Amino acid sequence: MNNEDQDIESALRRLRPRSPGPAVVSAIGRALDAPVAAASPAARGVILRWSAVLSAAAAGLLGFLFFTRAPVTAAPEYQLVRAEQPPAAVDVFAPVRLADGSFARPVRVRWSNETQWEDRRTNTRLINYSPSEQFGLIPMETY
Amino acid sequence: MNDAHSEQDWRAWFAEHGARLRLIARQWTRSDADADDVLQEAFVRFWKHQRHLPGNPNALVVTSIRRAALDLHRRTDRRALREQVVSVDAAAVADFEPEADPRLQALASSLPALSAEQREVVVLKIWGELTFEQIGAQLEISPNTAASRWRYAMEALRRLVTARTYE
Numbered sequence: 001m002n003n004e005d006q007d008i009e010s011a012l013r014r015l016r017p018r019s020p021g022p023a024v025v026s027a028i029g030r031a032l033d034a035p036v037a038a039a040s041p042a043a044r045g046v047i048l049r050w051s052a053v054l055s056a057a058a059a060g061l062l063g064f065l066f067f068t069r070a071p072v073t074a075a076p077e078y079q080l081v082r083a084e085q086p087p088a089a090v091d092v093f094a095p096v097r098l099a100d101g102s103f104a105r106p107v108r109v110r111w112s113n114e115t116q117w118e119d120r121r122t123n124t125r126l127i128n129y130s131p132s133e134q135f136g137l138i139p140m141e142t143y
Numbered sequence: 144m145n146d147a148h149s150e151q152d153w154r155a156w157f158a159e160h161g162a163r164l165r166l167i168a169r170q171w172t173r174s175d176a177d178a179d180d181v182l183q184e185a186f187v188r189f190w191k192h193q194r195h196l197p198g199n200p201n202a203l204v205v206t207s208i209r210r211a212a213l214d215l216h217r218r219t220d221r222r223a224l225r226e227q228v229v230s231v232d233a234a235a236v237a238d239f240e241p242e243a244d245p246r247l248q249a250l251a252s253s254l255p256a257l258s259a260e261q262r263e264v265v266v267l268k269i270w271g272e273l274t275f276e277q278i279g280a281q282l283e284i285s286p287n288t289a290a291s292r293w294r295y296a297m298e299a300l301r302r303l304v305t306a307r308t309y310e
Contacts, residue, residue, distance in 0.1 A: 005297040015239050015242070015250065016162070016239060016240040017166035032153055
């Protein structure tokens, strides 16, 4: 290295790089300062204590709600308030020939029964809907 | 460099070294904003996980900066290619504080005119405070190649400063 190189090198060392802005320092502070505080044993103890207190409170609240619900002392007292049977639907199909050579007309009948029961004490209603279907053959006379 | 192994406050350490570390980060990034991001990520990683490691803390923090810069390059490779040309020109004198001495001002404005390879060797030697051997390890080149780039850089700077001082 000659003297001229040393001059340049010493001049370079005199240059002052610009400092990072305050935003960088703040961001580093957020990353370095906050986790240290949260990880300290004292802080961890506080978090654990609060967690235990909150868990116990939640368990107590659940227990309170469970045991203080209005008890169901008697069996439900449902009364029939409505019974309905809409008109049946009848489907008549084309005649068919039976094994013994006679003829018959297939008929399908569909209907439904609906009943409603109500317990006025608890204001609950039970709806019983039962669809039904029956299939039959009407014998036909042939001449 | 103050001993980063000790339990001193990071703010004091950063106040002393932040400026030169940011200049190092700037060599491997394409904008000031990227340099700030890289410096922030690298310093946090160094201070949390690496400063207690054995060895030269200065080399460790420079390694951390280089890794953060490479990570950023991988993430933003396509976008950054378009911005690279612009950022090199814009970076000219803004990396340094203004100087009253016209020769120093000419030197500051000449640095960006070096090739990227020569400039990073200069920055790592002067502001990274690394030896040619450490520079070679950082850049994955031989110490002789690092020294060679340094010599070419000195020659180029001498020529550029002379030309700019008497312009």
